[in-house]
Amino acid sequence: MRRKSLAFVVASAAIASQLVLISVRVHAQTSAPTTQSAPQTPEKSYDWKTSFAKYPTGKVPRTRDGKPDLQGIWSHSVLTPLERPAAQHKTEISEAEAREAEDVAHQAAIDLRVEPTVTPPGEKTTDAYNSLWRDGYWYKVPITSLHTSQVVDPPNGRVPPLTPAARERGREAEERLNRPATGPEDRPLSSRCVRPVRVGPPFTGSGPGSQESTFQIVQSRDVVVVRPEAHESQMIYLDGRARPAENVRLYKGAARGHWEGDTLVVDYTNFKDWGMGGTFAYGNTERVHLTERWKRLDEDHLLYGFTIEDPGTWTKPWSIEFVMWRLTDQEQLVEYACHEGNVGLEFTLSAARAKEKEQENESGDHR
Template sequence: MLGRTLVTFGRTVVLAAAVAGVPGVAAGQGTGAAQDYTAPRTPDGQPDLQGFWSNQTYTSLERPDGVTAAYYTPEEVAARESGRATRESAQTDPGTIPDVHYDFTQFGLDRSQSARAENLRTSLIVDPSDGKIPPVNAEGQRRAAERADAQERLGGRWDSAEANQLDDRCIMMVPAGPPMMNSGYNSNYHIVQAPGYVMILAEMIHDARVVPLDDREAPAAGLSQWVGLSRGHWEGETLVVESSNFNAKNPFRGSSERMTVTERFTRVADDRIDYRFTVNDPGTWDQPWTVEMPMQRSRGPLFEFACHEGNYGLYNTLVGARLEEQQAAEAAEQGRGR
């Protein structure tokens, strides 16, 4: 669904920033400018991560089939970016808008107008080394089949609003995290720090995650929440946030209630945070997998997120489903009358 926003206009892609994805340049990969950078401090002495940030990117989560290299060349990245920007801007040409729901470029929703910290990687996944999400194990496959069967018994996805996924209903969406995955739009975050806490406000759904940094006990195993429970601590320049106790009612890529997510935020420049997360869920995958996703500073503030349950998008979808059913019934009736 559509949120009414874009906090950064104008193309901000700079391929010089992309070299941060080259081995030996990115933080944690050897020497480079990032390792010489010291983040400013908050009044209580912690690395300052505050501000507005975007994790928008053209880099796909998984490495495309047929691509074996871990990195594109700068020339390949430039060609890919140019082609995508052209395709996105073409959506405003008369008669070519693929979705009359909204105009991408008019409201700055195309990624070519968003603040982005591109890297040269061919995938955001850095582990496993093939850049792919590990195969779903037998337990995860069984659970997915059970979910599909339950939805079918309810009449299918388009039978009612309640049968739809929570993101279609604008109740919860993946970019809010954890983990914080980007989307085609609304991939902005506002980070605020206070003594003992970090607050991360996601533009998508406007969900605010308050992360305590003290040594409080881990939550009880039986206490679960929709987005889990997060606890944070500092490891030098890096904020580490560990989340568990998910209820699996809004699964991340089919995850189970056993999923844990470890996020790492490291400010490596005035306008960049290196964001890294590891997903570990033995109930879905037999091995953990890790994503590295740069975050680029964007211009605030965050505007209203206008998608809400009961909005016209879901209503129109259900109306379309009822129309298809009516047309199918009329066609069947005509067939019987011949």
């Protein structure tokens, strides 16, 4: 679901603020004052191989043909924010800051635990998802790297500005989502449990208060399957097959992968416009080009990164990196029923008609 309860939205913002305050406070305590600004250095182009090589590695499981074994059930729920907060001027935090941030976020998740029978203030019913379903309820969401943002390029740790066309798409999408449900044609695909949020590609790290952050990887010599919790499996072909014709457009794009050393590099083309609507509210254009990178660091950690280029959406390409973590063998993906009986669209429309009837009765207009 796109809608989050106000409590969880506020909590996520509060946690992010705490992470910044922790780092800024420690930085202020340990840094000497300066009397002049630091010299500006020219930006270097992003080199993913150099960047990936900086992450520590351990024993890496391998398949029969000697490739890194990416298989397992993984989570992309991490505390590292997508963008570096404006008040944060460091590219990395310390281990002590990371542990403190984990404790702050975990306590916030505990404080927000809501019983399913409790009606939030100002609401007529309980929230569709109480805290039982949210990341941070059952476990402490970790900081898996010391970066202060998932965005590593541009160097400021911020997603580049949107183009005017993308901003307009975002406004139109918000209007569609918030306008009355006049018919099934104007409801998003997620109302039908199709293209739910955070199913990728690409993935970004989520955090406390989010959901649907687990996925499974199944691997063979010729294909790797990425299976998110909310369906929508992605087939990554490694056998050198040709891409679809230019006029064939797919919501999840056409994925072709190859190994560069121990990193699986996946090249995506043939996206349908709005194919990335589950990740970015303003969607994408058909000109988008996505490159994903997957590298297993050890038994329990998987480094993920992507570079995305879409001149119709962002003013320049950008890249992210973050470390996913493996769930235990006892934790498995279960059926994602989305909503019982798949009646969400039916109930949305019937509720809209009931609301219209209620307004007619209040106004005395019974035409």
